[in-house]
Amino acid sequence: MTVHSTIKRVTDRIIRRSEATRQPYLDRMETARLKGPARAHLSCSGQAHAYAASGTDKAALATGTAGNLGIVTAYNDMLSAHQPFERFPELIRGAARQVGGTAQVAGGVPAMCDGVTQGEAGMELSLFSRDVIALAASVALSHDTFDAAVFLGVCDKIVPGLVIAAQAFGHLPAVFLPAGPMESGLANDDKARVRQQVAAGEVGREALMAAEMAAYHGPGTCTFYGTANTNQMLMEFMGLHLPGASFVPPNGALRDALTQEGAKRALSLSALGNNYTPVSAILDERTFVNGIVGLNATGGSTNLVIHLVAMARVGGILLDWQDFSDISEVTPLMARVYPNGLADVNHFHAAGGLGFMIGQLLESGLLHPDTRTVAGEGLRHYTQDPILRDGRLSWCPGPETSLNDRILRPASDPFQPTGGLKRLTGSMGTAVIKVSAVAPEHQVIEAPARVFSDQDAVKSAFKSGELTGDVVVVVRFQGPRANGMPELHSLTPLLSILQGKGHKVALVTDGRMSGASGKVPAAIHVSPEAVDGGPIARVRDGDLVRVNAIAGTLDILADDLDTRPNATADLAAGQTGTGRELFSTFRNTVGAATSGATIFGG
Template sequence: MTLHPTIARVTDRIITRSRATRAPYLERMAEARARGPARAHLSCSGQAHAYAASGADKDRLATTTAGNLGIVTAYNDMLSAHQPFERYPGLIRDALRGIGGTAQVAGGVPAMCDGVTQGEAGMELSLFSRDVIALAASVALSHATFDAAVFLGVCDKIVPGLVIAAQAFGHLPAVFLPAGPMESGLSNDAKAKVRQQFATGEVGRDALMKAEMAAYHGPGTCTFYGTANTNQMLMEFMGLHLPGASFVTPNTALRDALTCEGARRALSLSALGQSYTPVCDILDERAFVNGIVGLNATGGSTNLLIHLIAMARAGGIVLDWQDFSDLSGVTPLMARIYPNGLADVNHFHAAGGLGYMIGELLAAGLLHPDTKTVAGGGLGLYTQEPRLISDTLTWTEGAAQSLNDKILRPVSDPFQASGGLVRLAGSLGTAVMKVSAVAPEHRVIEAPVRVFADQDDVKAAFKAGTLTGDLVVVVRFQGPRANGMPELHSLTPLLSILQGRGQKVALVTDGRMSGASGKVPAAIHVCPEAVDGGAIARLRDGDILRVDAVQGTLEVVTPGIAERPAATADLSAHQTGLGRELFATFRQTVGAADSGASIFGG
């Protein structure tokens, strides 16, 4: 199938835009690979330190040229998605010993749960944790004793941070090993209903707690299609997972087999073998375009509008929000997974999942088929699905058609003709909106604004009954430089209630919403942010704002706001406590949301 002209045009535009930064990056990677296997350059003393605790593997590390795999892990047992990683190092070591290789845990990286910190002060460290993870993973790999790496991570900032680090060590092969989603519990729709009932006082905290525990009940990723599961989709579309690995549940024989094979595959791609495939060769401009197409086709998390830009820039590739919007315009929305529908990722996987979707998009010319992948071939291999047949891992042809058209549809009959993301631009600045769950009648709103500088003030206004009539709720001083850009997902139930009462309502913020943003239109990531004197800092209660996701505009209708002084806010309460004082340098140096909200420049 011929590549769709928009896919080709946007890819060429990214390649042209990135030339000045991509070429020097690839030169650095070529220099690193030319030095050969890293641990051979260490002194005898250095090697002795590195191998001292390796037990039975010590002699093999010191005297042979068998590959040594570095494991970078985000394991902790507070995150359900990361608890299964506790077993992975042992599985990996045993698998590699069987082929004469070795593995060491190179280091751990922090992993926080946005579900725990949602609406709390700890959420102000969440976005910055991505860059901390990249730094920590780089420290782990800096010992230069590894021929390849595997990265164990799933959730919101963790995969993006690990990808940034993998790009810094882009001369090494890398395979990402997921843990998989937890088994389905209480339905997402039922959980959301209880949350709304609690917000209006219809049920007490005991009922809310019971519902939440029934939804989040075991090991694995939360089953709704938020940032964590969007990350897993991206790793498959971009060729860093084994085919079909994303949504196999934890602690099963198939999951373990994929983990072991992923480790073996990582070593097979090293410079010691005949199939050298470093990360820098996999994550090229085409791979990022494929990832953005996947993001749109699945209605994925808005957080990736920040993370993908930061991930790409770590490899010298420059993306912007217009790329996302243009690709969204030609990418059909093929999936309905909560919060865009009632199904969870397990239902999506059972209906045909990523393999079916990739096959459909390839046939329509909407994906680059010839990208390099850790599977050793192009993206066509990712239409297959893994099976354990007589205890042997093999891949068979995936679903040729959707097994549930309420969850997954073909390109020829999508849920909507365009993808789930829209860039907005106008006199208020630039922003993005996820529209895959927003009904067409709610995608344009022109109404007076109510301006807040704290999400708790919005909640207080809701409880006081003052959020009346059609309105645009503006929550500012929530950008990366102000307070770390926390998600404002805890506002979703309140705004949904207002919308359900028949009010036209939208959210506009320089903060984030979350991977679970849903049916209320939310213009998020507004740039410039309020703390930088952006137009959002000049709004006053009663100003008329037009939010138009159809035309892609974000306009202040009230005249004369440009002449007003920008409002300021007392942010001192956000500077200390829960470690926030340690991140002052991050707040001072972080870039804007539309350039990846990164401390690494760009």
């Protein structure tokens, strides 16, 4: 199948844009490859330090002939998605020994839960934690004693941070090992309904607590299609997972087999063998385009619009928000997973999941079929399903038809013809909007602005009855340089209530929305941000603001906009407490949202 003309055009555009940065990166990776792992060149004392606690693996390590696998783990037992990783190192060590290799935990990285920190001060560290994770993983691998690596991570900033580190050590092969989703609990739509009832004062905290505990009830990823599960999808579309690995439940025989095979596969791809496949060879421009297609086809998290840009930049690949928008225009929305529908990721996986979707997109020419992956040359491997036969892992052809067309549809008969991610431009600057869950009648909103400098002020205004009628809620001074660009998901229930009363409602912010952005139109990541003097700093209460997701525009309808002074905000209260004082360097050096909101060359 010929690659779709738009996919080819956008890919070629990215390649041209990246010419000056991509080749120097590849040259650095080649230099690192030629040097090779340094453990054989370490001093005797250095080697003794590296092998001292390795027990029966000491001899294999000391000879320097066996492949040594570095494990970078984001394990903690507060995150349900990461708790299963407690068992992984021993599984990986055993698998490495079976093929004559060794494995060591190279280091751990922090992993925070955005679900815990929503609406709290800790959320202002969330986006920055991605770059901290990249730094921590780089420290772990800096000992330069590894022939390959496996990365254990699932959730929102963790996978992007680990990919950034994998890019920095792109001369090494790497396999990402997921933990899988928790079993389905209380339906996500029912959970959202209780949240709205609490916001409206109809039920109390006891009912809310019961609903939340029924929804988040065991180990594994949260089952709605937010950033964590979007990360897992991307790792398959981009060839860093084993085929079909993303949504296999934790702690079962199939999950354990996939973990062990992932470790063996990583070692088999090292420079010690005949199938050397480093990360730098996998994550090229075509692979990132495939990831953007997957993001749109599944209705994935808007957070990845920032993360993919940051991940690509470390490998010398320059993505632009227009790339996302152009790809969205030709990518069919094939899935309805909450908040874009009532199903969760377990239902999606059962209906045919990523294997069916990748097969359909390949047949439609919407994916580059010949990218390199950890499973071998070509994305066709990822149309297969993993199975256990007599205790042995193998792969079989995935379904060629959807098993539930209310959840998953073919590319020829999608839920909608476009992916739903759109770049907005206009007198407010540039922004991103996701409309895969937004009804057509809400995709163009023109209403008076109510302007706030933090989300708590919005909640207070709602509780006091100030938000009545049509309204565009503008929440500014929420960008990366102002306060770390927190998600504003805790505003979703009250905005949904206003919309449910028949009002025209939209959110405009230089902050982020949750990866579970839903039915209220939200123009987010507005850039330039308010603290940098972007036009959002000049909007006033009562100004008409137009959010037009169909035309791709975001405008303040005021004739004197250019002559107004920029508003200011006292940000001092948000600069300290909950560790925020330690992140002043990040706030001072972070780049704009359009370049990934990263400290790495942003």
